[in-house]
Amino acid sequence: MLGKSKKAAGIMLSSVLLLSTMAACSSNGNNNGNAATNNPSPTEAATEGGEKTGIDTSKKVELQFYMLGNAPKDLPKVEAEINKMALEDLNATVKFNFTTWTDWDQKYKLLLSTGQDVDLIFTAEWTQYQQYAKKGAFLDLEPLLPTAAPALNSFVPKDMWDAVRIDGKIYTVPATYKEYVTNGFVWREDLRKKYDLPTPVNIETFEAYMEGIKQNEPSMQPLALGGAIDQTLSDSYLDFERKIVGPMPYGVFATYQKPGEVTAYWGSPEHLEDLKRFKSWADKGYFSKNELNEKDTNQDKLTNGTAAAMIGDNPTRYNNTMSQMKSLHPDWELGYTPYGRTNGYATPVHPIHNGFAVPKSSDNAERALAFYEKLVTDKRYNLLTQYGFEGTNYTVEDGHYKMVGDANTNGFPREGMQGWAWRNPEFMLFEPSYDGVKAIFDELDKIQVPDIYTGFAEDYTEYQAERAALEQVEKQYLFPLMAGQVADVEAGLNTFMEKAKQAGLEKIQEGYKKQWLAYLTEAGIQ
Numbered sequence: 001m002l003g004k005s006k007k008a009a010g011i012m013l014s015s016v017l018l019l020s021t022m023a024a025c026s027s028n029g030n031n032n033g034n035a036a037t038n039n040p041s042p043t044e045a046a047t048e049g050g051e052k053t054g055i056d057t058s059k060k061v062e063l064q065f066y067m068l069g070n071a072p073k074d075l076p077k078v079e080a081e082i083n084k085m086a087l088e089d090l091n092a093t094v095k096f097n098f099t100t101w102t103d104w105d106q107k108y109k110l111l112l113s114t115g116q117d118v119d120l121i122f123t124a125e126w127t128q129y130q131q132y133a134k135k136g137a138f139l140d141l142e143p144l145l146p147t148a149a150p151a152l153n154s155f156v157p158k159d160m161w162d163a164v165r166i167d168g169k170i171y172t173v174p175a176t177y178k179e180y181v182t183n184g185f186v187w188r189e190d191l192r193k194k195y196d197l198p199t200p201v202n203i204e205t206f207e208a209y210m211e212g213i214k215q216n217e218p219s220m221q222p223l224a225l226g227g228a229i230d231q232t233l234s235d236s237y238l239d240f241e242r243k244i245v246g247p248m249p250y251g252v253f254a255t256y257q258k259p260g261e262v263t264a265y266w267g268s269p270e271h272l273e274d275l276k277r278f279k280s281w282a283d284k285g286y287f288s289k290n291e292l293n294e295k296d297t298n299q300d301k302l303t304n305g306t307a308a309a310m311i312g313d314n315p316t317r318y319n320n321t322m323s324q325m326k327s328l329h330p331d332w333e334l335g336y337t338p339y340g341r342t343n344g345y346a347t348p349v350h351p352i353h354n355g356f357a358v359p360k361s362s363d364n365a366e367r368a369l370a371f372y373e374k375l376v377t378d379k380r381y382n383l384l385t386q387y388g389f390e391g392t393n394y395t396v397e398d399g400h401y402k403m404v405g406d407a408n409t410n411g412f413p414r415e416g417m418q419g420w421a422w423r424n425p426e427f428m429l430f431e432p433s434y435d436g437v438k439a440i441f442d443e444l445d446k447i448q449v450p451d452i453y454t455g456f457a458e459d460y461t462e463y464q465a466e467r468a469a470l471e472q473v474e475k476q477y478l479f480p481l482m483a484g485q486v487a488d489v490e491a492g493l494n495t496f497m498e499k500a501k502q503a504g505l506e507k508i509q510e511g512y513k514k515q516w517l518a519y520l521t522e523a524g525i526q
Contacts, residue, residue: 054147055366057091063119063368064095066111068127069418071098074388074411081384089374092367096417101297102227112137115361119368122421123172123355126231126247130166130352130457138171138357139365145170148366149373163351166457172355173372177423180444181353182339182346183236183312186321189335191217191308201337203241206311210286213308223287224298224307229482230474232298236312237274238265240339246453250470250508251500252516256345259452260520262513266478266505267497275481275489282484291483303328303407312339315440323431324413327406338440346444350454354421375422382427386419388412394429401429456519463511466504473499 072078075096083093099107105127111118112132123129123138132138142161145153152173160174185200187209192198197212198205210222225232231247238244238253242265245256251266265271281287288294299321301307313321315338322334340346356372358365374381387394387401393412395402403410414431460467477496486492497505520526 054150055370057367057370060087060091060093061364061367062093062095063364063371064097064117065371066097066099066118066121067418068099068104068108068122069101071096072388072412072416074393075417078384078388078412078417081389082381085380086371086374090367090370092364092371094371102295112359117361117363118359119362119364120356120372121359122418123352123357125350125352125454129164129172129355129357131460133166133169133171133357134457134459135461137359139360139362140169140171141173141358141369142170144358144366144369148369151377152369152373155377160351163455164355172352172357173369173376173421174351175354175421175423177420177425177428179314179316179349180338180346180441181314181316181349182444183239183314184318184336184338184341184440185309185311186302186313186318187309187335188213188302189333190331192335193333199335199337200309201342203237206309207281210281210309211284214285217308220305221288221301221307222285222309223281224301224310225287225291225483226294226296226298227292229291229479233278233311234274234482237278239312240343241274242270243343246451246456248453248512248516250467250505250512252509252512254516256449256452259525260517262516264509266500267493272490272493275493278482279484279486279489287484289485292479292485299324302334305329305332315437319431319434319437320414323403323433324407326433327403327410328408336440338444340444340447345447345449347451348444348448350451352454354423356421372422375419376424379427382422382424383429385417385422386415386427387429388416396429400432402431452520452523452525455523456516458512458515460508460511463504463508466508469503470500470505470508473503 075098079094079096086092086094108121108127110116111121123132156174156176160176161170164170164172164174185206187200187206191213192209195212195216198208200206200209213220213222235247239247242253243255243257245254245259248254251264251271252262253265253268254260254262282289296304296306298307298310299313299317302310302321303325315336318334318336325332325334338346358368362368375385376382383390388411390396391404393404393410393416394414395404401414403413407413414429473496477492477499480486481489481492481496
């Protein structure tokens with residue numbers, strides 16, 4: 001999950017993912033009695049449950065671990081404690097690096113394209129895992145796992161290992177927690193009740209809600225979008241209103257119901273109609289004129305009361321936002337309508353959605369995997385990196401997670417490191433409010449359909465230069481259109497299309513469409 005709504009961009013068609021709760025062998029002791037010392041013989045580092053890694057830990061190393069987003073305030077304390085354990089267990093220390101949510105995609109691209117010192121890095125379809133894997137950015141983990149991380153190798157079900165394969169190889173360790181990260185409308189429910197506004201269940205009722213906020217709370221921004229407006233606005237809108245099969249790039253469009261009928265959305269009458277709608281929202285003051293330069297996350301805007309709604313977010317992040325908001329403002333409420341409730345279908349998360357890879361540039365691949373195994377299967381590592389210090393950052397009451405202090409004073413809120421990928425269902429702690437998320441999941445289970453998009457792995461080698469040029473054209477000409485900053489929308493769209501075609505749009509779309517149709521045929525998707 002990310003701190004943003006899409007973050008867009010998939011291998012095997014995975015029908016319904018039936019994940020059983022896995023029991024991970026773990027120890028609550030300070031060490032397991034077989035941990036490597038600072039000068040061990042080049043034999044075996046111990047793992048939980050008595051399994052051995054069989055890797056050479058004689059040389060002390062520092063692992064460079066890269067996360068997306070913002071670092072929690074108490075990260076240095078958590079990192080220090082983790083390093084005490086890792087030094088004893090694996091003769092290694094780790095440096096947790098964070099990109100921040102500002103221009104994370106550019107930073108991510110640089111990390112993987114410039115050969116920087118990176119040993120573990122977050123992956124997902126929205127960070128283009130499939131494309132980076134095809135381009136050779138990551139190591140094939142399959143030969144390393146049995147030796148470096150045997151407990152992790154057996155912990156992850158075989159069907160999930162198979163589901164993340166690209167060209168037959170495993171380049172990421174998938175998360176095993178089943179959830180839905182499909183979108184839904186999010187809004188301040190206490191304000192909806194106060195002003196007797198409609199419950200957002202579609203675009204029309206969402207617009208009516210925003211208008212009500214504008215009229216009754218003029219100092220509050222009705223809609224939070226942020227700088228990644230292509231993801232938070234356009235992609236969410238296409239997901240709900242146009243029922244797009246997935247976050248298809250380059251203006252390529254196909255519906256979930258008819259994925260083989262591929263058309264061009266950019267420049268179409270539908271595109272013009274949608275841009276005019278966004279412009280009307282901007283003109284009515286539903287979102288900031290400076291939206292493209294906003295630095296706060298959309299979730300933070302709801303938490304601190306500067307905005308009243310998001311057009312799309314997933315159930316788990318909605319719950320996290322609500323919990324942090326209530327820690328500061330107990331009388332405030334958030335409402336949520338999953339798109340599936342209106343549209344009639346929802347896709348469970350694909351194993352590709354949250355994972356960690358070892359980049360080709362890593363000099364410590366085996367140690368990196370052994371450390372990641374600790375994060376997933378060792379309860380000490382897992383709880384510390386997911387929730388911070390018990391008694392300082394959180395307590396457990398009646399089996400539920402409880403934050404110490406509030407969102408402003410707590411130095412390590414729940415999943416404060418964005419540690420979605422190393423969630424272990426056996427160790428996870430939830431707030432009482434998470435029962436509401438489980439209820440949403442139960443509702444979506446009844447209408448679940450296979451994710452037929454995320455399994456697709458694009459290879460953009462033939463149009464890489466054009467793709468880079470098009471990316472700049474989007475930011476220069478399309479983003480301002482979506483943000484309502486262009487007075488004449490039709491003329492602005494014509495200009496964007498002209499520039500996009502000059503950058504090679506038609507070549508890109510044709511290449512993408514050819515690969516997409518081949519994927520559908522190979523996967524047997526009609």
